[in-house]
Amino acid sequence: MMKNVFYLIAGLLFVVLAVTHTLFGLETALPILHGSDIDISTITVFTFQLHMIGAQDLLYGIAAIIMAFQKDMTKVKFVVWLLIAIFIVRWAIMALVTVVYGNIGMDLLTSSIAFLIVIILLLLGVMCKRKTAKGVV
Numbered sequence: 001m002m003k004n005v006f007y008l009i010a011g012l013l014f015v016v017l018a019v020t021h022t023l024f025g026l027e028t029a030l031p032i033l034h035g036s037d038i039d040i041s042t043i044t045v046f047t048f049q050l051h052m053i054g055a056q057d058l059l060y061g062i063a064a065i066i067m068a069f070q071k072d073m074t075k076v077k078f079v080v081w082l083l084i085a086i087f088i089v090r091w092a093i094m095a096l097v098t099v100v101y102g103n104i105g106m107d108l109l110t111s112s113i114a115f116l117i118v119i120i121l122l123l124l125g126v127m128c129k130r131k132t133a134k135g136v137v
Helices: 005-034 040-068 077-100 106-127
Strands: none
Touching: 005 040, 005 106, 040 077, 040 106, 077 106
16 A cells, blocks of 8 residues: 555656656757767767666656555655755756756756656655554654
């Protein structure tokens, strides 16, 4: 039985982010790189990073979905705080690099909204008190 709906929604969003990130890279970024004069080692590193981020988001999603069904929420709080910290750092790096290179636009806004939604869902999940027959745990 599901114990925390916020973790479940965050997990599903992580999976969606993993799929969309990877598809965007495969359909948009990689064809541009392969059609350019960029060194193959640079293309390899970019491809590795693209797939690594997609795999990480997929694993985060699986972990959050599993955590949504755990009976003892105190056991998963550390993992949730770690995920929140990782996503805040990832967002900060993404925003800083985007601002430094002057590429501020809709991409930064939509990514920031997605990051913010995931962070808020995880925070709500941590703060959520589980109800039992005897009261709130």
